Amino acid sequence: MKRRSIASQWIGHVTLLALGLFFVLPFYWLVTTSLKSDTEVFAVPPVWVPKDLLWGNFVKAVNYIPFFTFLKNTLIICGFSVLGAVTSSSLVAYSFSRIRWPGRDALFLVLLATMMLPGQVTLIPVFGIFRALGWIDTFLPLTAPHFLGSAFYIFMLRQFFMTIPMELSDAVRIDGGGEWDIFSRVILPLSRPALATVGLFTFIGSWNDFGGPLLYLNDERKATLSLGLQQFVSQHGAEWSLLMAASTLMTIPIIILFFFAQRTFIQGIAVSGIKG
Amino acid sequence: MKLSDTMRSKQGRRDLRNGLLFASPWLIHLAVLIAYPILSSFYYSLCNYDTLRPPRFIGLENYRILFTEDPLFYASLWNTFYMVVIGLPVGLFLSLGIALLMNQKLSGMAFYRTLYYLPSICPVVATSILWLWLLNPEMGLVNTMLGQIGVQGPGWLVAPEWAKPALILMGLWGAGGGMVIYLAALQDVPQQLYEAASLDGAGKIAQFRHVTLPMLSPVILFNLIMGLIGTFQYFTQAYVISRGSGGPQDSTLFYALHLFNVAFLDFRMGYACAMAWVLFLITLAASLAVFRSSARWVYYAGESR
Numbered sequence: 001m002k003r004r005s006i007a008s009q010w011i012g013h014v015t016l017l018a019l020g021l022f023f024v025l026p027f028y029w030l031v032t033t034s035l036k037s038d039t040e041v042f043a044v045p046p047v048w049v050p051k052d053l054l055w056g057n058f059v060k061a062v063n064y065i066p067f068f069t070f071l072k073n074t075l076i077i078c079g080f081s082v083l084g085a086v087t088s089s090s091l092v093a094y095s096f097s098r099i100r101w102p103g104r105d106a107l108f109l110v111l112l113a114t115m116m117l118p119g120q121v122t123l124i125p126v127f128g129i130f131r132a133l134g135w136i137d138t139f140l141p142l143t144a145p146h147f148l149g150s151a152f153y154i155f156m157l158r159q160f161f162m163t164i165p166m167e168l169s170d171a172v173r174i175d176g177g178g179e180w181d182i183f184s185r186v187i188l189p190l191s192r193p194a195l196a197t198v199g200l201f202t203f204i205g206s207w208n209d210f211g212g213p214l215l216y217l218n219d220e221r222k223a224t225l226s227l228g229l230q231q232f233v234s235q236h237g238a239e240w241s242l243l244m245a246a247s248t249l250m251t252i253p254i255i256i257l258f259f260f261a262q263r264t265f266i267q268g269i270a271v272s273g274i275k276g
Numbered sequence: 277m278k279l280s281d282t283m284r285s286k287q288g289r290r291d292l293r294n295g296l297l298f299a300s301p302w303l304i305h306l307a308v309l310i311a312y313p314i315l316s317s318f319y320y321s322l323c324n325y326d327t328l329r330p331p332r333f334i335g336l337e338n339y340r341i342l343f344t345e346d347p348l349f350y351a352s353l354w355n356t357f358y359m360v361v362i363g364l365p366v367g368l369f370l371s372l373g374i375a376l377l378m379n380q381k382l383s384g385m386a387f388y389r390t391l392y393y394l395p396s397i398c399p400v401v402a403t404s405i406l407w408l409w410l411l412n413p414e415m416g417l418v419n420t421m422l423g424q425i426g427v428q429g430p431g432w433l434v435a436p437e438w439a440k441p442a443l444i445l446m447g448l449w450g451a452g453g454g455m456v457i458y459l460a461a462l463q464d465v466p467q468q469l470y471e472a473a474s475l476d477g478a479g480k481i482a483q484f485r486h487v488t489l490p491m492l493s494p495v496i497l498f499n500l501i502m503g504l505i506g507t508f509q510y511f512t513q514a515y516v517i518s519r520g521s522g523g524p525q526d527s528t529l530f531y532a533l534h535l536f537n538v539a540f541l542d543f544r545m546g547y548a549c550a551m552a553w554v555l556f557l558i559t560l561a562a563s564l565a566v567f568r569s570s571a572r573w574v575y576y577a578g579e580s581r
Contacts, residue, residue: 012380020391029417030406046420088301101295118509120535120552124545125313148305179294208399210512226401234519240409247402
């Protein structure tokens with residue numbers, strides 16, 4: 001493509017920045033509201049730059065709700081979910097991509113089909129199973145299923161594993177290695193970026209999940225950040241600076257994670273989205 | 277000959293054993309968390325089931341009540357269709373539009389990409405609370421800014437006729453999620469295609485119609501199907517902004533929210549299962565319709581796919 005003229009470059013930048021305001025302004029408002037006094041929060045016309053930055057709002061917010069308990073619960077759930085998703089999905093993806101067995105391809109179609117099934121269909125029986133197991137008000141309904149693999153990540157890893165040349169597997173076989181050796185010594189080390197993507201998406205999924213905790217966690221001391229924050233709205237609906245402070249605290253880790261793992265994100269999206 | 281046959285079958289058996297072994301986590305998943313629940317959910321949908329007493333078979337009664345006696349069913353269906361028919365296309369167009377803007381050869385692309393993408397990965401509960409504040413009728417930033425230019429802003433999330441448009445606006449803030457997928461596909465379009473097209477005298481618009489759109493169509497289909505499935509299950513945002521009530525005046529009572537309340541507030545589990553099956557059939561029908569139409573508008577570069 002020809003190099004674009006200076007004028008059209010400028011038009012491009014101005015359009016992108018103007019649209020960008022729509023995406024950035026809410027963030028700015030989130031953070032500044034959390035630093036304002038009540039007078040400034042409700043001031044008309046709106047106060048764009050708070051006069052004094054009330055960092056104390058953050059202290060107040062984390063004391064209003066058992067913030068650190070919620071954080072701990074969320075991190076425990078995220079940690080086990082990531083561990084479960086990465087280990088189980090890679091095992092299953094290995095079976096679907098690098099071992100030939102009768103029925104494999106039919107079963108893989110079933111796996112793809114399950115992605116179309118709305119969760120509501122299985123919701124009530126699954127809830128019944130977990131209740132029968134005595135798992136209500138424990139983290140297990142939110143973590144244990146990840147150890148049984150999830151269709152989307154299995155699909156993603158399978159696509160990735162298929163790009164690894166079969167000759168590498170044969171080399172291990174000639175040396176007398178079995179499937180486990182191939183999996184652990186060849187496939188896993190070569191798949192670090194894909195595994196990182198699975199781990200990252202699982203972490204964010206668990207961090208952001210609301211429906212699961214709402215369903216399974218009734219005890220306030222077991223709540224996650226999502227659930228705790230939602231209950232905070234119900235109790236302190238009008239304390240906007242505190243609500244924004246708590247929301248900011250919940251959002252910041254995701255943003256930090258994004259900046260540390262930007263490449264994993266972008267590559268993962270490219271792989272998962274379309275290269276099917 | 278005989279020896280190699282037995283060796284092959286031995287290898288075959290080993291492959292089957294290993295294959296099943298490696299796949300076993302998901303096979304358990306399929307049996308316990310999908311197959312069994314599907315069967316029992318269908319059975320429950322034919323039962324009166326309140327979790328305290330064992331399910332009692334009542335035939336198609338739940339479905340009859342659903343279609344003939346439950347106004348909230350139709351209200352929630354209408355609300356959900358509204359999001360599917362208006363919210364989903366608007367979101368898809370915006371994310372495609374931004375991706376096209378971003379695909380120009382501009383400096384600072386990574387910066388813009390981050391800017392647009394970040395909202396889409398933020399916790400839904402946090403962003404819903406943020407928009408609850410931004411769209412507050414009296415004190416929210418949106419209406420105070422509208423007020424400064426002399427426009428009386430609507431009640432947004434507290435006005436029945438504005439609540440869904442407000443949710444759509446809120447959803448547009450997450451359009452960056454679809455954008456990055458479009459962008460990845462746009463960058464995969466071979467440059468030669470554009471060069472060939474411009475040699476044939478195609479202008480910018482013709483290039484877009486005859487090169488960009490066909491090359492993007494599989495991804496548009498992907499985003500459309502995923503969006504369809506997701507929108508039919510729209511829940512968290514509505515739960516947070518209405519505190520689970522689906523208000524004001526049931527204007528944010530979406531299908532999944534109604535189902536959740538029926539199941540876990542009223543403990544009408546059988547009825548909720550019937551609702552779930554109807555949702556499944558609607559999602560399936562809509563997806564199939566899109567897939568069938570896709571033969572006419574989706575272009576696959578590798579014909580053999």
